[in-house]
Amino acid sequence: MELRPRQDSNLRTRLRRPALYPLSYGGERAPSLTFRSEPTHPYARGVPTVLLVDDDPVILRLLEVNFRLEGFETMMASRGPEAIALAARQPDAIVLDLMLPEMDGHEVFRRLREDPQLGAIPVVFLTARALDTTPVAPGVRYITKPFDTAALIETVRGSIQAAGT
Numbered sequence: 001m002e003l004r005p006r007q008d009s010n011l012r013t014r015l016r017r018p019a020l021y022p023l024s025y026g027g028e029r030a031p032s033l034t035f036r037s038e039p040t041h042p043y044a045r046g047v048p049t050v051l052l053v054d055d056d057p058v059i060l061r062l063l064e065v066n067f068r069l070e071g072f073e074t075m076m077a078s079r080g081p082e083a084i085a086l087a088a089r090q091p092d093a094i095v096l097d098l099m100l101p102e103m104d105g106h107e108v109f110r111r112l113r114e115d116p117q118l119g120a121i122p123v124v125f126l127t128a129r130a131l132d133t134t135p136v137a138p139g140v141r142y143i144t145k146p147f148d149t150a151a152l153i154e155t156v157r158g159s160i161q162a163a164g165t
Contacts, residue, residue, distance in 0.1 A: 047071060047072065047073050048071075048072050048073070048092040048093070048157075048160055049072065049073040049074070049075065049089075049091040049092050049093075050067055050072050050073070050074055050075075050091055050092060050093045050094070050095060050156055051074075051075045051076075051077065051083065051086055051087055051089075051091040051093070051094040051095070052064060052067065052074055052075070052076045052077070052095050053076075053077045053078070053080075053083040053094065053095065053096045053097055053100065053105070053108070054078065054095075054097040054100075054126065055078050055079065055097060055099070055100050055101055056097075057078070059097075059126075059145075060076055060078065062149065063076075063095060063149070063152075064076060066149040066152075066153060067153060067156075070153050072153075072156075075089065075091060078100075078101075079100060079101055079102050079103070080100050080101075080102050080103025080104070080105075080107060080108045081102060081103060083096065083100075083108050084108060084111055084112065087112055087118050087121065088117075088118070090117070090118075090121070091121060092121075092122075092160045092163075093121065093122045093123070093124065093156045093159050093160050093163075094112070094121055094122070094123045094124070095123075095124050095126060095152070095156060096108060096109065096123055096124070096125055096126065097125075097126045097127070098125055098126065098127045098128075098129075099127075099128065105125060105127075109123055109125075109137075109140075113137065120163060121163075122156075122159035122160060122162065122163045123140055123141075123159075124140075124141045124142075124143060124152070124155055124156055124159060125140065125141070125142045125143070126143055126144075126145060126147065126152075127142060127143075127144055127145065128144070128145045129144075141155055141159060143155060
């Protein structure tokens with residue numbers, strides 16, 4: 001007597017198929033699975049980099065995920081001195097929380113502006129207090145928390161374009 005799966009069995013759909021897993025069967029790579037030397041993602045060339053600075057790890061992760069989904073490279077810092085050190089890598093823009101441990105956002109901004117190589121990097125401030133939006137310099141933008149991530153990303157894009165980078 002031959003044992004065969006019933007017609008309504010899901011056994012067949014769960015079996016590994018050589019077409020989907022060629023290397024596990026010792027076969028050659030399928031043409032669709034080969035490495036492409038030419039990037040296909042629209043942001044693969046000239047990807048903008050943004051430095052994200054916030055002491056809240058949840059907000060930092062939220063920012064990272066959303067900026068990466070929009071095609072940005074990200075660097076992250078949770079303290080003022082760390083942000084200044086990472087800014088030396090010349091990001092295209094900085095998203096900077098005002099309330100940070102050790103050194104607040106205004107002090108970080110002041111130190112960045114003192115450095116001739118970092119002074120032209122556009123900065124977008126994040127603040128939980130609406131009263132903290134007094135402009136500290138021309139072109140600096142403020143976003144109050146809670147914020148719309150899409151609007152923040154567009155603000156950063158606009159800042160990068162305005163800076164000519």
